Amino acid sequence: MSKVLIIAEAGVNHNGQLALALQLCDAAKHAGVDIVKFQTWKTEKLLTKSAAMADYQKENTGSDKSQFDMIKELELGYSEFRHIQAHCRKIGIEFLSTPDEEESLDFLVDELGLSLIKVGSGEVTNTPYLRHIGAKQKPVLLSTGMSYIGEVERALQTLRAAGAPEVSLLHCTTNYPCPMNEVNLRAMNTLGLAFNVPVGYSDHTLGIEVSVAAVALGATIIEKHFTLDRSMPGPDHSASLNPAELAEMVRAIRNIEDALGDGVKQPNASEIKIKPVVRRSIVASRLIAVGEHLQESNLTIKRAGGAGIPAELWDNVVGRKASKAYREDDLVEL
Numbered sequence: 022m023s024k025v026l027i028i029a030e031a032g033v034n035h036n037g038q039l040a041l042a043l044q045l046c047d048a049a050k051h052a053g054v055d056i057v058k059f060q061t062w063k064t065e066k067l068l069t070k071s072a073a074m075a076d077y078q079k080e081n082t083g084s085d086k087s088q089f090d091m092i093k094e095l096e097l098g099y100s101e102f103r104h105i106q107a108h109c110r111k112i113g114i115e116f117l118s119t120p121d122e123e124e125s126l127d128f129l130v131d132e133l134g135l136s137l138i139k140v141g142s143g144e145v146t147n148t149p150y151l152r153h154i155g156a157k158q159k160p161v162l163l164s165t166g167m168s169y170i171g172e173v174e175r176a177l178q179t180l181r182a183a184g185a186p187e188v189s190l191l192h193c194t195t196n197y198p199c200p201m202n203e204v205n206l207r208a209m210n211t212l213g214l215a216f217n218v219p220v221g222y223s224d225h226t227l228g229i230e231v232s233v234a235a236v237a238l239g240a241t242i243i244e245k246h247f248t249l250d251r252s253m254p255g256p257d258h259s260a261s262l263n264p265a266e267l268a269e270m271v272r273a274i275r276n277i278e279d280a281l282g283d284g285v286k287q288p289n290a291s292e293i294k295i296k297p298v299v300r301r302s303i304v305a306s307r308l309i310a311v312g313e314h315l316q317e318s319n320l321t322i323k324r325a326g327g328a329g330i331p332a333e334l335w336d337n338v339v340g341r342k343a344s345k346a347y348r349e350d351d352l353v354e355l
Contacts, residue, residue, distance in 0.1 A: 052268040062121035142166030155183025166195030193223040198260035229270035297327025305347035
């Protein structure tokens, strides 16, 4: 199978601080992920000043300020994203950011030259924006949280009609953290079967086991939030992995990739060496005279180091006459 693409979602866990964003890039590189991803927006173009925070945001921040004020505090400028991208190039990790409105999309693709566009779950029904994304003619990763399958279908059609050459779908539950009984991981495969596209999982659960399970089920992409410290203030820190957990998730996913193999049922090279030791052969269970019929009463099956007639030929041996005398445990010959 192809290598699973692992995206470390830094998101807004930089708390609006460039220095913290750069530390997140370093931590993602150290953990061994493929991509470190942020979110890019102009607050005034994203939401109204009266928009309320989601319940999870209120709970995780302990604040009842407006969503506008919270988002504005977390916003990084375009010059800062240029700095982040340059840092990623320097340390050898791919930079990605989700554009949350059209101006930021243009900046990321046209100025920073991103070759992949990540689309958040909130945009699945944003038809004008999806058309703008498709017109960039870049591969798209589309998260599908909060969506009915018909909405996903329309989003796919819109992106493709506008020019997107390839769309991959990420199953997702838009809740932070996502409880296990809301994961519905089988829906990931439903998306793959319905639309014949690469699928993955954008994981908002606590821990790493659901991401690992998603890979075992066939995910080709895993996206997971991470932070330097879950106790930091902010809407997403508490539902994120710390750097050590992120590294453990990467190790677990790579192990599962190795374990999945190519699907061909055949012995491995190491098993071929072991086969003679554990496979059994047909031997005499007592003294057998020349000319005596070989039968269940005087034959048995035992390990014999690979020598003699294998047990699978039992039916070919039973009923024949002994061509020689045998003692107990002697290998039977035809």
